[in-house]
Every structure is written in C-alpha cells, then in structure tokens.
Amino acid sequence: MSFSIPAGLEAEIDELITHYPVRRSASLMLLHAIQEHFGWVSPEAVQWTAAKLGLEPINVHELLTFYPMFRQAAPGRHQIKVCRTLSCALGGSHALHRHVCERLGLDAGAHGLQTTKDGKFSVEFVECLAGCGSAPVMMCGDDFHEGVSGKKADEILGGCK
Amino acid sequence: MAQEYKLILKHADEPGYTPDIECYLRHGGYDSLRKALTVPVVELSDGKKKSAQEQIREDVMKSGLRGRGGAGFSCGLKWSFVDRRSGKPIYLICNADESEPGTFKDRQIIHKDPHQLIEGMIISCFANDVKLAYIYIRGEMPKGAKILNQALKEARAKNLLGKNILGTGYDLEIHVHRGAGAYICGEETGLIESLEGKRPYPRIKPPYFPAVLGLYMCPTIVNNVETLCNVKHIVGMGGAEFAKLGTPNNTGTRIVSLSGQVKRPGYYEIEVGKATLGQLIHDPEFGGGLLDGRKLKAVIPGGSSSKVLKAGEKFKLKRKVDGKDVEERPIFLIFLMISIRFSKRAP
Numbered sequence: 183m184s185f186s187i188p189a190g191l192e193a194e195i196d197e198l199i200t201h202y203p204v205r206r207s208a209s210l211m212l213l214h215a216i217q218e219h220f221g222w223v224s225p226e227a228v229q230w231t232a233a234k235l236g237l238e239p240i241n242v243h244e245l246l247t248f249y250p251m252f253r254q255a256a257p258g259r260h261q262i263k264v265c266r267t268l269s270c271a272l273g274g275s276h277a278l279h280r281h282v283c284e285r286l287g288l289d290a291g292a293h294g295l296q297t298t299k300d301g302k303f304s305v306e307f308v309e310c311l312a313g314c315g316s317a318p319v320m321m322c323g324d325d326f327h328e329g330v331s332g333k334k335a336d337e338i339l340g341g342c343k
Numbered sequence: 344m345a346q347e348y349k350l351i352l353k354h355a356d357e358p359g360y361t362p363d364i365e366c367y368l369r370h371g372g373y374d375s376l377r378k379a380l381t382v383p384v385v386e387l388s389d390g391k392k393k394s395a396q397e398q399i400r401e402d403v404m405k406s407g408l409r410g411r412g413g414a415g416f417s418c419g420l421k422w423s424f425v426d427r428r429s430g431k432p433i434y435l436i437c438n439a440d441e442s443e444p445g446t447f448k449d450r451q452i453i454h455k456d457p458h459q460l461i462e463g464m465i466i467s468c469f470a471n472d473v474k475l476a477y478i479y480i481r482g483e484m485p486k487g488a489k490i491l492n493q494a495l496k497e498a499r500a501k502n503l504l505g506k507n508i509l510g511t512g513y514d515l516e517i518h519v520h521r522g523a524g525a526y527i528c529g530e531e532t533g534l535i536e537s538l539e540g541k542r543p544y545p546r547i548k549p550p551y552f553p554a555v556l557g558l559y560m561c562p563t564i565v566n567n568v569e570t571l572c573n574v575k576h577i578v579g580m581g582g583a584e585f586a587k588l589g590t591p592n593n594t595g596t597r598i599v600s601l602s603g604q605v606k607r608p609g610y611y612e613i614e615v616g617k618a619t620l621g622q623l624i625h626d627p628e629f630g631g632g633l634l635d636g637r638k639l640k641a642v643i644p645g646g647s648s649s650k651v652l653k654a655g656e657k658f659k660l661k662r663k664v665d666g667k668d669v670e671e672r673p674i675f676l677i678f679l680m681i682s683i684r685f686s687k688r689a690p
C-alpha cells in the first residue's frame with residue numbers, strides 16, 4: 183500500500199516544525215495534522231513522521247499508544263465523546279451515553295471506543311471536558327455541547343451527515 | 344454580603360463582546376502592554392539602573408499574586424527563581440491544559456477573551472526576557488486552539504507580537520501547542536516533556552525545577568491562564584492597588600467553578616476570601632441552594648488532590664474561600680457538590 187502526504191498538508195507540517203527550536207517538539211502537532219486529514223494514524227504515517235522529524239519510529243509510536251486522542255485504527259466519521267467525570271455523572275452523563283449508544287445500536291456496556299457498522303459514528307466516554315457547570319456535556323467532532331438532554335442528543339446526531 | 348467582583352471576566356459575558364482584537368482594543372485592550380513597554384529606566388542612588396523588566400517583576404511580587412493553576416504559589420517568587428545567568432534562552436509556557444475535574448474557567452477566558460490572555464503573556468514574557476513562548480492547550484479544545492491562533496495572528500498584524508514589538512526592539516513569538524487527551528500533561532514537568540514531543544512522564548524535582556531546568560533544559564516559567572491574565576491587570580492598576588483586592592495574604596480575585604447539584608451552577612469571580620463556601624452554595628447570586636429534594640452530602644473544594652469535605656464538617660463550610668485557608672495543600676477552588684435525593688435514587 184502506498185502512502186503519500188498531499189502537498190498542502192506537507193506545507194502545513196513544514197510550517198508547524200518551524201514553531202520549535204527542536205524538531206521533535208512538533209511530534210504531537212504533526213500527529214494531529216495527520217489524523218485530521220486521514221482520520222487515524224497508520225503505521226506508514228508513523229514511519230513518515232519519524233523520518234520527517236529525524237526520529238526512530240518507536241519515538242512516534244509510543245506517543246500513539248500513550249495519548250488517548252490518537253487513533254491506530256479508523257474510527258467513525260463522527261466521533262462522540264461523552265464526559266463521565268463526577269459533575270457530569272451527577273448530571274446524568276451515564277443516561278446520556280446509554281441513550282446515544284442505544285440510538286446508534288451500540289453496546290453501552292462495552293469498554294472503549296464503539297463504532298457503528300456503517301462507520302458513521304464512534305462513541306466513547308472521556309474524562310472531564312472543562313464544562314462541568316453545564317453537565318452533562320459531550321463533544322461531537324470538534325463541537326462542544328452543554329446541558330445535553332436526550333432530545334438535544336438526538337438533534338445533534340440527526341445533524342451529522 | 345458576598346458578591347461577585349469581576350476583574351478577569353469583566354467583559355467576557357457582556358452582550359456584544361466578541362473575541363476579536365478590534366473589540367478588545369475598544370475596551371482598552373493592550374493599554375497595559377503599551378504601559379509595560381514604556382516603563383522608564385530608574386536611576387538608583389548608588390548609580391545603578393533598574394530596568395523596566397525588573398520594575399514589572401517587582402510590581403508582580405508586590406501585588407501578592409498567587410498562581411491560579413492549583414498550587415497557589417507566589418507568581419513573583421516563581422519568576423525570581425528563573426536562572427537569568429546561564430546565558431540560555433528563557434521560555435514561558437501558558438498552562439491551558441485545564442483538565443482538573445470540576446474546573447472550567449480557563450475555557451471561558453480562551454473562548455471569550457483570548458486577547459486578555461495574550462496581553463498578559465506578552466507582558467510576562469517582556470518582564471522575563473522571553474523571546475519564545477507557548478500556549479499548551481488540551482487536545483479536547485480544538486475550538487479554543489483555533490480562537491487563540493486567530494487572536495495571535497491579529498496581534499502579529501498589529502505588531503503587538505513578532506519582531507520589534509511597537510518599535511521597542513523587543514521580539515517575541517507565541518505558538519499554540521495542542522495536547523492529546525492526557526490529564527497528566529497539566530502537571531508542569533509532564534507538560535514540558537509533552538511539549539518536547541515525548542510521553543508526559545513528570546520529571547523528578549530536584550533537579551528539574553522548571554525555573555532552572557525546564558523546556559530543553561533551559562529556564563522556563565509555567566503559569567496558568569488566569570495567572571497570566573492577572574499580570575495584565577497588575578501592570579494596569581499597579582501592584583499595590585491590586586494587593587488591596589482580596590485578603591492580605593491572598594490577593595486579587597478568583598474564578599470559582601461551581602458544579603454539581605446546585606440550582607445555579609457556573610463560574611463566579613469573587614475577591615479572594617470574600618465569600619464562604621456556604622454563601623457560594625446557598626446565596627441567590629451564586630449557587631442558589633441545592634436542587635429541590637436534595638440534601639448536602641459532601642463538597643469537593645478543589646480538584647482530585649484536595650480533601651473531600653463531608654456535610655457534617657460544618658465548621659469547614661464557614662471558612663473563607665481563599666485558597667490557603669481551607670487547606671495548606673493545593674486548592675483548586677472548584678466546588679463539586681455531591682448530594683443525595685430523598686425520594687428517588689440519584690441517576
């Protein structure tokens with residue numbers, strides 16, 4: 183399988199590298215840029231990133247396995263993150279998570295990221311999203327939603343194309 | 344009676360207030376930076392000179408400002424530990440990792456008033472001879488990162504950032520660096536490792552005190568978002584004036600994040616030490632009391648590193664909120680209310 187980084191993305195990456203006096207520092211930002219483009223970070227992308235930054239592939243791979251936001255397999259096109267930390271738990275986040283999973287035909291009791299068969303949605307629990315005052319909160323892609331009732335969740339899911 | 348005192352959040356929630364630079368400038372934005380950059384050098388009686396930078400650092404010391412990231416350490420003192428003789432570059436990092444369960448204040452500042460943070464950062468960098476600084480923002484705030492990048496771009500376009508800032512010969516660049524979902528990145532040495540492109544394993548102190556051996560083993564200042572915003576106000580009003588806010592040992596204001604089963608959860612800015620926990624929970628202008636049918640069971644006055652106060656500990660509820668009094672250990676000034684419902688089981 184051939185792996186290639188489009189010119190526009192590479193230009194963005196080259197610019198990001200200039201932000202740091204030491205190339206390795208750009209690792210996380212590069213992985214974000216790559217993941218935003220491809221949806222996940224493949225082993226080929228790890229090799230490419232390591233070569234770009236003058237690192238060993240393990241230096242990049244160990245970031246993927248540590249930082250929860252990076253994906254080693256393609257997730258759904260729309261990623262739902264439901265906060266399960268205390269304030270949200272008190273505010274009904276578990277009921278919200280169950281509601282979202284049931285609506286999408288996912289197992290709310292299963293551990294980790296759950297993806298629908300058609301690859302449209304992924305759902306997971308995450309820790310405090312710094313929105314505790316308007317619990318329960320969830321993210322859909324880059325969008326942050328507060329005070330999410332079942333009805334509001336339905337609208338958010340319905341708005342995903 | 345306890346009431347809100349808005350210094351940092353003065354404009355954020357005003358109708359029509361927008362995060363762009365024009366709006367910020369209309370509200371007196373970057374006046375404090377102009378003031379800082381033009382502080383005249385003072386000639387001392389012994390013939391020595393005191394630079395603008397030294398004077399600003401002294402003023403921050405005089406203000407009594409304590410860090411708003413959790414530990415409540417004196418900001419002026421932290422800056423005084425910076426190794427200025429090594430000849431190495433000095434870095435400044437704004438800690439915008441805001442991941443402590445129950446805290447949701449930095450997000451508000453970043454989203455609604457990003458230039459206030461940037462102005463505070465530029466002044467802090469100038470005062471400490473920093474030429475390169477970073478904002479480490481948690482990965483789950485992609486919108487916040489975009490807003491900050493846009494704000495930095497606007498500041499560059501007005502020559503408030505970049506080369507030869509406002510013709511003073513001072514150069515500074517600030518970049519946004521995104522985390523990727525790990526809570527430990529909020530700890531300053533873990534944050535530095537993460538910014539170096541590694542796993543965020545915290546470093547052992549000593550010897551790795553950031554002020555001496557921080558980013559790239561160079562002297563580094565790590566300050567919280569709210570702390571850096573305060574620096575702008577200290578320069579604006581003067582350290583002595585700032586010190587009149589709050590209590591003598593703990594000055595200024597604090598943004599309290601109130602969440603859990605109260606009627607009016609949210610963020611409230613108060614003068615430090617001017618409200619009790621009980622007032623924050625029950626007063627109509629703050630929490631407004633517990634949700635109907637619920638009874639107070641416990642309060643978490645800080646993040647996960649603070650003690651859980653049980654409802655029975657009544658004396659604690661009467662204590663003033665001033666970061667230091669409630670407990671000597673880190674206090675994040677977050678209130679998570681845990682309560683039980685009489686009739687039904689909690690969801």
Ligand SMILES: Cc1cc2nc3c(=O)[nH]c(=O)nc-3n(C[C@H](O)[C@H](O)[C@H](O)COP(=O)(O)O)c2cc1C
Pocket residue numbers: 409410411412413414415416418421438439440441442443526527528529530531532565566567568570571
């Ligand atoms: C586990 C842990 C997590 C932390 N998370 C944060 C955080 O999210 N934001 C923050 O500003 N400080 C956090 N801190 C405190 C920082 O280590 C550091 O003390 C702070 O950023 C210094 O800024 P200040 O002096 O302006 O308060 C955390 C500390 C620990 C031990």
Ligand code: FES
Pocket residue numbers: 265266267268269270271309310311312313314315317319444445446
């Ligand atoms: S507990 Fe859910 S956002 Fe903080």
